[in-house]
Amino acid sequence: MLKTHYATEVNSGLLGQTVTLAGWVDRRRDHGSLIFIDLRDVSGVIQLAINPEVEPHAHEIGSTLRNEYVVQVTGQVAMRPEGTQNSKLPTGDIEISVKKVEILARAKTPPFYINEEVEVDENVRLRYRYLDLRRSRMKRNILTRHSVIRYMRNFLDSKGFAEVDTPILIKSTPEGARDYLVPSRIYPGKFYALPQSPQQMKQLLMVAGLEKYYQIAKCFRDEDTRADRQPEFTQLDIEMSFVEEGDIMALMEELFSGLVPAIRPDIKVVMPFTRLTYAEAMERFGCDKPDLRYDLQINDVTDITAASGFGVFQKAASAGGRIRGIAAPGCGNYSRRELDGLQEIARSTGAGGVVTVSLGKPGTPAGELEMEDVHSIAAKYMDIEQIRQVATRLKAAGGDLLLLAAGDDDTTSAVLDRLRREIARRLSLADEKTFHFCFVTDFPLFYRDTEHNRWDSMHHPFTSPREEDKPVVAEKPGEVFGRHYDLVLNGYEIAGGSIRIHEADLQRMIFRLLAYTDEQIDERFGHMLEAFSYGAPPHGGIAAGIDRFVMLLCQESSIREVIPFPKNQNAQDLTFGAPDFVAPEQLDDLHIKIDDKIS
Numbered sequence: 001m002l003k004t005h006y007a008t009e010v011n012s013g014l015l016g017q018t019v020t021l022a023g024w025v026d027r028r029r030d031h032g033s034l035i036f037i038d039l040r041d042v043s044g045v046i047q048l049a050i051n052p053e054v055e056p057h058a059h060e061i062g063s064t065l066r067n068e069y070v071v072q073v074t075g076q077v078a079m080r081p082e083g084t085q086n087s088k089l090p091t092g093d094i095e096i097s098v099k100k101v102e103i104l105a106r107a108k109t110p111p112f113y114i115n116e117e118v119e120v121d122e123n124v125r126l127r128y129r130y131l132d133l134r135r136s137r138m139k140r141n142i143l144t145r146h147s148v149i150r151y152m153r154n155f156l157d158s159k160g161f162a163e164v165d166t167p168i169l170i171k172s173t174p175e176g177a178r179d180y181l182v183p184s185r186i187y188p189g190k191f192y193a194l195p196q197s198p199q200q201m202k203q204l205l206m207v208a209g210l211e212k213y214y215q216i217a218k219c220f221r222d223e224d225t226r227a228d229r230q231p232e233f234t235q236l237d238i239e240m241s242f243v244e245e246g247d248i249m250a251l252m253e254e255l256f257s258g259l260v261p262a263i264r265p266d267i268k269v270v271m272p273f274t275r276l277t278y279a280e281a282m283e284r285f286g287c288d289k290p291d292l293r294y295d296l297q298i299n300d301v302t303d304i305t306a307a308s309g310f311g312v313f314q315k316a317a318s319a320g321g322r323i324r325g326i327a328a329p330g331c332g333n334y335s336r337r338e339l340d341g342l343q344e345i346a347r348s349t350g351a352g353g354v355v356t357v358s359l360g361k362p363g364t365p366a367g368e369l370e371m372e373d374v375h376s377i378a379a380k381y382m383d384i385e386q387i388r389q390v391a392t393r394l395k396a397a398g399g400d401l402l403l404l405a406a407g408d409d410d411t412t413s414a415v416l417d418r419l420r421r422e423i424a425r426r427l428s429l430a431d432e433k434t435f436h437f438c439f440v441t442d443f444p445l446f447y448r449d450t451e452h453n454r455w456d457s458m459h460h461p462f463t464s465p466r467e468e469d470k471p472v473v474a475e476k477p478g479e480v481f482g483r484h485y486d487l488v489l490n491g492y493e494i495a496g497g498s499i500r501i502h503e504a505d506l507q508r509m510i511f512r513l514l515a516y517t518d519e520q521i522d523e524r525f526g527h528m529l530e531a532f533s534y535g536a537p538p539h540g541g542i543a544a545g546i547d548r549f550v551m552l553l554c555q556e557s558s559i560r561e562v563i564p565f566p567k568n569q570n571a572q573d574l575t576f577g578a579p580d581f582v583a584p585e586q587l588d589d590l591h592i593k594i595d596d597k598i599s
């Protein structure tokens with residue numbers, strides 16, 4: 001190699017020895033005739049000292065070095081002079097007294113600072129991703145990603161799982177998103193689809209008798225890009241035979257509770273993982289992926305408020321809806337502007353708004369509040385006893401702010417979920433160094449797609465109904481529960497899976513319920529039904545989003561920060577310039593004509 005050591009391998013144990021290092025010039029400082037260079041390589045940074053009196057030639061080259069030049073240096077390991085040590089660097093007590101410098105590559109001035117953590121426009125960073133990844137935070141993120149994947153592989157290997165890779169060019173498999181399609185050259189007019197997940201293949205591996213499968217799998221879903229969503233993403237995909245829900249959940253609990261401290265010993269994992277049913281999660285937190293690091297629970301106050309003369313409450317209750325609320329501790333003194341901000345957030349969910357009740361006299365127990373302490377448009381229509389009861393139900397006291405939403409459950413849940421997260425953000429209630437995992441179970445098997453007036457799968461069509469529900473699936477699809485479980489971490493869904501259907505008849509019946517014709521079923525899923533007719537074991541699995549989990553582990557707020565080459569917010573790859581037009585001959589090969597209106 002062109003080096004004998006990596007920068008941070010050099011330490012005071014090597015004092016007086018000659019070493020050769022290679023890397024990038026992180027920064028140069030001229031102190032009179034003495035030149036100091038911070039040399040950066042993948043391991044970190046070390047200081048080089050180039051003294052003209054020791055090596056005039058090296059000094060001559062040293063004075064031409066600029067940031068990001070690639071150099072090879074040879075020199076002696078020396079202690080830094082007393083008082084010049086840098087305790088923040090692992091190599092901060094030593095330096096290399098340089099004998100020889102060679103420039104391996106020169107560099108243009110980069111479009112942004114590599115050696116400083118400064119805010120840079122994301123599109124510029126993505127255009128020059130190879131420079132962005134040179135920055136220490138990004139390098140740390142990518143290496144953390146590596147450690148996570150390695151841990152997963154070792155863990156599953158130790159549990160007897162086999163890693164099996166599956167193809168990228170397949171036939172469409174439904175996960176509820178739009179497919180990416182690849183035109184076939186050999187079969188004009190036909191297309192492959194990129195997998196939204198290896199779902200059907202992992203199930204076929206169970207039919208094949210593999211029993212314990214996993215894969216670090218790429219998945220492709222043509223959806224709008226968000227902070228926690230990319231057109232292509234990576235998941236840890238797992239499937240097992242002869243298991244029930246508890247087996248998969250126990251496996252995940254063991255994996256993640258071991259993984260987090262192995263990589264981030266400073267993060268506390270709440271044990272054991274919390275378990276909530278879907279109904280409980282929706283009732284108490286307004287969503288199926290609650291952040292449990294803080295309380296702020298939702299409570300139903302319909303029985304107290306419906307009878308008040310307040311129109312908003314009356315209308316909601318008489319339409320069969322409910323009045324539910326949360327209390328924001330210590331926010332009773334919010335200004336008009338702050339309250340308006342909350343209104344805006346409530347409305348952004350599509351709801352009419354939220355009723356705010358500001359309580360004065362900090363510390364006063366709910367039962368001792370007086371009307372003069374209450375500020376709200378609802379106050380005129382409610383008596384003090386009702387307000388005291390609402391405050392008591394919401395575990396509030398003087399000085400707090402009550403947020404009440406009225407309407408059907410979907411509406412109030414959406415509003416209160418958003419407000420709950422917002423209040424937690426404003427009050428910094430979520431401890432960054434706590435990981436609170438939670439399994440959510442007992443999801444309905446279907447939901448009503450009102451736009452198309454049909455049933456759709458809550459998870460995907462391969463999820464099994466509960467055993468006791470099997471006989472009534474066709475009769476009462478809206479009341480049936482699925483054997484589906486999600487793993488939630490700090491407000492993010494980080495994994496989802498289910499026990500599958502392994503009976504051909506039941507699978508066909510579910511497809512029919514999802515409004516597929518028999519012809520469509522045979523054409524699209526005939527291979528699965530056929531496979532199930534050759535002795536399929538009961539099986540189930542799960543898939544965990546690696547990007548999202550690494551994002552949380554690195555305390556980043558976008559998965560783009562932990563993906564080496566992500567798409568930008570508009571689904572473009574700016575490093576390569578994709579998507580792009582292609583040569584007309586390529587299109588001819590694929591029997592594709594571009595609409596005149598486009599080019």
Ligand code: ASP
Nearest residue numbers: 197199496497541542543
């Ligand atoms: N295929 C599912 C997904 O990608 C996971 C699973 O059911 O195992 O979300």
